[in-house]
Structures are given as structure tokens and as C-alpha cells.
Amino acid sequence: MxxxxxxxxxxxxxxxxxxxxxxxxxxxxxxxxxxxxxxxxxxxxxxxxxxxxxxxxxxxxxxxxxxxxxxxxxxxxxxxxxxxxxxxxxxxxxxxxxxxxxxxxxxxxxxxxxxxxxxxxxxxxxxxxxxxxxxxxxxxxxxxxxxxxxxxxxxxxxxxxxxIDFDLVRDAEVDTRADLVYARRLDEHANVESFLLALAELRDRDWRAVVVGDGPERGTAEETAAELRIDDRVSFLGALDPEEFVPILKGAHVFAQTATVDPFPRGLLWGLACGCVGIVEYQARSSAHELVESRERGALVTSPQELADEVVAAAGQDRRTVNEAFARYxxxxxxxxxxxxxxxxxxxxxxx
Structure with a gap:
């Protein structure tokens, strides 16, 4: 053809x-x-x-x-x-x-x-x-x-x-550096602040988080993490190739999606395929909720406080490195x- x-x-x-x-x-x-x-x-x-x-x-x-x-x-x-x-x-x-x-x-x-x-x-x-x-x-x-x-x-x-490359999901090693992951281009729609505010609510708990992605708002996000006094537990890794990204997702337990605009959140898809519990802050111009609706390993929230509560609740779910339900992607x-x-x-x- x-x-x-x-x-x-x-x-x-x-x-x-x-x-x-x-x-x-x-x-x-x-x-x-x-x-x-x-x-x-x-x-x-x-x-x-x-x-x-x-x-x-x-x-x-x-x-x-x-x-x-x-x-x-x-x-x-x-x-x-x-x-x-x-x-x-x-x-x-x-x-x-x-x-x-x-x-x-x-x-x-x-x-x-x-x-x-x-x-x-x-x-x-x-x-x-x-x-x-x-x-x-x-x-x-x-x-x-x-x-x-x-x-x-x-x-x-x-x-x-x-x-996504589901063979990569199945075959990649596991990198346990992070418990929670946010991944997206850090532009004006990223809304990474909601993720950081939720983490600040949990500062008395034991966790490690990474932010994957680069863009014009990265500096602002890093400043926010410092102001919230959680910058020693949040690593900003920049943009990563799937071969670097997937092992981190397989080792994590939660993927947080908070962007205000996203026709299709591919980062979230990678996270769900890698077994993460997906926590999505509902936004009118994002389709992220479509990937977690009616799924056991997913939750919808409307605020950083609710996101923090769902992170705590996710601790009760088992850790996984692959979710075959997403092989169709x-x-x-x-x-x-x-x-x-x-x-x-x-x-x-x-x-x-």
C-alpha cells in the first residue's frame, strides 16, 4: 500500500x-x-x-x-x-x-x-x-x-x-529508585504542582518520587518542590527514552496524572502497562480518566488532597511489574x- x-x-x-x-x-x-x-x-x-x-x-x-x-x-x-x-x-x-x-x-x-x-x-x-x-x-x-x-x-x-512497545514492558529490568512517578512534557498544561502538593501532604511518610520530562516549566516545578521542602525526595530526571523510562515504571507503585490538557496521556499508558496504580486528577480537557475508569488499579480525584489520600490507599494494593490488560495497546x-x-x-x- x-x-x-x-x-x-x-x-x-x-x-x-x-x-x-x-x-x-x-x-x-x-x-x-x-x-x-x-x-x-x-x-x-x-x-x-x-x-x-x-x-x-x-x-x-x-x-x-x-x-x-x-x-x-x-x-x-x-x-x-x-x-x-x-x-x-x-x-x-x-x-x-x-x-x-x-x-x-x-x-x-x-x-x-x-x-x-x-x-x-x-x-x-x-x-x-x-x-x-x-x-x-x-x-x-x-x-x-x-x-x-x-x-x-x-x-x-x-x-x-x-x-506502546509491550514487549519492552515485559522484558525490561526493574529499577526501584522511585515509589511514585509523574511523567509528561513540562509545559503550561503539565500541572505538576498538583502532584507536588499531594506529596507535601505525605511528607511524614516514607516515599521517593521522580518527575520525568522536560520543558519550559521545569524550573518552576523544581522551585515548587524546594519551597514545599520535598526536593530532597523528588528527582527531576528530564526526558527519557522508553528503554530508560520503563524500568523505573516497573519498579514504581503509583503513576500520577494531573495535566490539564492531554488528548491522550501516553505516559500514563506506559505506567499502567508497567503495573502502576494510576491516580488521575480529573481535568475537562484531558482524556486520562478514560484509561482508569472502572479499573481496579486506578482512581479519579479532583484535588491534591484527594490524590494524597489515594496514594495512601494504593499502598494496600500489591506491586506489579506488568499489566497484561494493556497489551492491546x-x-x-x-x-x-x-x-x-x-x-x-x-x-x-x-x-x-
């Missing part, structure tokens, strides 16, 4: 949840033997119009990330790529409408992978993007609800979650879901 990915911003130029998701899917499809071309703004140096990395062929539609120029040139680039299916990121939405223009000529479907609306995306253009899609994919029920507010029906949106299983959507949409398009 020849798959054309469309994203003005590739992960190599601007890394966020949406671009990381697109890159992971593209590279794993290529590893399965699919012919994958990624149409984007140029991110590599030099005069080359195309660049190959991890078996994915990146094609520069524009030299700079201009949404208007990208949308105007995209239909011609897609015709040259001649794909069987077009996989487009939802933002900027103008690229979805432009992809649809080419798709009509090529007679191929447009699958839109929806992550989040960016600041520059207007509601009108989001609605147009939804109408331009043959099928919309969403990582969570929260995002599916967002897409439906832009005019999609329930049948037009399919949930395809984020994925393995990379290969989730990738099967993408392939199934592509095949269904190609068949339906050909039929009509």
Missing part, C-alpha cells in the same frame, strides 16, 4: 503530540513494508526536494511552514505522489481541504488523524476539514467528542489510541487498526 502523509509541520520541525503520532505511525508502516511518503515543509538542510529517514520519504512541498503556500501546492504534490490513501493531520485544517481536492482527482480516500485544534485553526476551517475527510481518527473519546462538535457523526469517527495491534481503516476506506471509495 502506498500511503501519503500530509502535515505542514513534521515532528523534526515542531515536535508535539500530533507530530510525534504522525511520525510514529509513518515509520511503523514503512517498517511493515508499506511505501510511505510524507509531504511537509522542508526540515532538512540543502537543496534536495526529498529526504529519506527510517524508510520514510519526506517530500518538501514548501521550504518554509506557510499554511497558505502549503495548501496551494499540496494538490500537485499529491498527484505526483500517487498514493492509495491520504493520511492527513487535522492541523492546519487548510491542508485537509487541499488534500481532498487532490483526492477527488486521484479517486482515493482522505483519512484525517485528529489530535487537537491549534490556536490559529478557526472553527469554520475545522468544520471544513471534517467534511473533507472520508474517515476521521481520534485517539480518545474526548477528541471524538471534539470532532463531532465540528459536524462529524459518531460513525464517521473511529478511535485509534496511542501505542501494543504498537503492532494499534497499527493493525490503522491498516484496517485504510483498507476499508479504499474498498468503499472504489465501490462508490
Amino acid at each position: 502506498r500511503v501519503a502523509f500530509v502535515s505542514l509541520y513534521p515532528d523534526q520541525r515542531r515536535s508535539d503530540g500530533a507530530t510525534r503520532r504522525a511520525r510514529r505511525v509513518a515509520e511503523r508502516l514503512a517498517a511493515r513494508g508499506h511505501d510511505v511518503v510524507f509531504l511537509c515543509a522542508q526540515w532538512w538542510e540543502g537543496p534536495l526536494d526529498a529526504f529519506e529517514q527510517h524508510d520514510v520519504q519526506y517530500v518538501a512541498v514548501t521550504e518554509t511552514p506557510s499554511a497558505r503556500a502549503f495548501a496551494s501546492k499540496l494538490p500537485f504534490a499529491l498527484r505526483r505522489a500517487d498514493p492509495d490513501v491520504i493520511h492527513a493531520a487535522n492541523s492546519p485544517p487548510s491542508q485537509v481541504a487541499a488534500a481532498r481536492t487532490a483526492a477527488r482527482v486521484l479517486r482515493v480516500p482522505v483519512v484525517v488523524d485528529w489530535w487537537a485544534r491549534r490556536d490559529d485553526d478557526t472553527e469554520r476551517m475545522c468544520r471544513r476539514a471534517v467534511k473533507s475527510a472520508s474517515r476521521v481518527l481520534a485517539p480518545s473519546r474526548l477528541v471524538k467528542t471534539d470532532v463531532r462538535e465540528y459536524g462529524a457523526t459518531a460513525d464517521e469517527v473511529e478511535i485509534v489510541p496511542e501505542s 501494543d504498537h503492532e495491534t494499534v497499527l493493525d487498526g490503522y491498516e484496517s481503516v485504510y483498507e476499508d476506506e479504499i474498498d468503499d471509495y472504489g465501490f462508490f
Whole structure:
């Protein structure tokens, strides 16, 4: 199958949840033997119009990330790529409408992978993007609800979650340096302060905690830990690769999720798969509660005090290093879901 990915911003130029998701899917499809071309703004140096990395062929539609120029040139680039299916990121939405223009000529479907609306995306253009899609994919029920507010029906949106390497979860060693873990990019939505405030409520108990992740709010978080006089028991480890991250999760007992915005909390997924008890502070713009609802090793809270209480309660649960209930989130299983959507949409398009 020849798959054309469309994203003005590739992960190599601007890394966020949406671009990381697109890159992971593209590279794993290529590893399965699919012919994958990624149409984007140029991110590599030099005069080359195309660049190959991890078996994915990146094609520069524009030299700079201009949404208007990208949308105007995209239909011609897609015709040259001649794909069987077009996989487009939802933002900027103008690229979805432009992809649809080419798709009509090529007679191929447009699958839109929806992550989040960016600041520059207007509601009108989001609605147009939804109408331009043959099928919309969403990582969570929260995002599916967002897409439906832009005019999609329930049948037009399919949930395809984020994925993890479950073989790594099974095979990794156990690192017992921490009892409690927080892991996420430390940006304005991280809300790591709730985690630290809960720990401060428990300062008379014996525990060790780590914060995994980096970002513009790391310094503020470290200052908060110092002000709460728990900085000697909280280690800030920065960003870690899964090979470094997973052993720590397998040795921990609790994973705390407090971020205010998160279309899909992949760090929490890793933690739950590694046997952690997941404690989620409910937030209206986070889907984290979806991973722990109705699960024995999970709890929902609404404040740092409740989070602290649930940490104490979690001590009554056994320690585990693997939770097989999350094996369905393995990379290969989730990738099967993408392939199934592509095949269904190609068949339906050909039929009509």
C-alpha cells in the first residue's frame, strides 16, 4: 500500500503530540513494508526536494511552514505522489481541504488523524476539514467528542489510541529508585504542582518520587518542590527514552496524572502497562480518566488532597511489574487498526 502523509509541520520541525503520532505511525508502516511518503515543509538542510529517514520519504512541498503556500501546492504534490490513501493531520485544517481536492482527482480516500485544534485553526476551517475527510481518527473519546462538535457523526469517527512497545514492558529490568512517578512534557498544561502538593501532604511518610520530562516549566516545578521542602525526595530526571523510562515504571507503585490538557496521556499508558496504580486528577480537557475508569488499579480525584489520600490507599494494593490488560495497546495491534481503516476506506471509495 502506498500511503501519503500530509502535515505542514513534521515532528523534526515542531515536535508535539500530533507530530510525534504522525511520525510514529509513518515509520511503523514503512517498517511493515508499506511505501510511505510524507509531504511537509522542508526540515532538512540543502537543496534536495526529498529526504529519506527510517524508510520514510519526506517530500518538501514548501521550504518554509506557510499554511497558505502549503495548501496551494499540496494538490500537485499529491498527484505526483500517487498514493492509495491520504493520511492527513487535522492541523492546519487548510491542508485537509487541499488534500481532498487532490483526492477527488486521484479517486482515493482522505483519512484525517485528529489530535487537537491549534490556536490559529478557526472553527469554520475545522468544520471544513471534517467534511473533507472520508474517515476521521481520534485517539480518545474526548477528541471524538471534539470532532463531532465540528459536524462529524459518531460513525464517521473511529478511535485509534496511542501505542506502546509491550514487549519492552515485559522484558525490561526493574529499577526501584522511585515509589511514585509523574511523567509528561513540562509545559503550561503539565500541572505538576498538583502532584507536588499531594506529596507535601505525605511528607511524614516514607516515599521517593521522580518527575520525568522536560520543558519550559521545569524550573518552576523544581522551585515548587524546594519551597514545599520535598526536593530532597523528588528527582527531576528530564526526558527519557522508553528503554530508560520503563524500568523505573516497573519498579514504581503509583503513576500520577494531573495535566490539564492531554488528548491522550501516553505516559500514563506506559505506567499502567508497567503495573502502576494510576491516580488521575480529573481535568475537562484531558482524556486520562478514560484509561482508569472502572479499573481496579486506578482512581479519579479532583484535588491534591484527594490524590494524597489515594496514594495512601494504593499502598494496600500489591506491586506489579506488568499489566497484561494493556497489551492491546501494543504498537503492532494499534497499527493493525490503522491498516484496517485504510483498507476499508479504499474498498468503499472504489465501490462508490
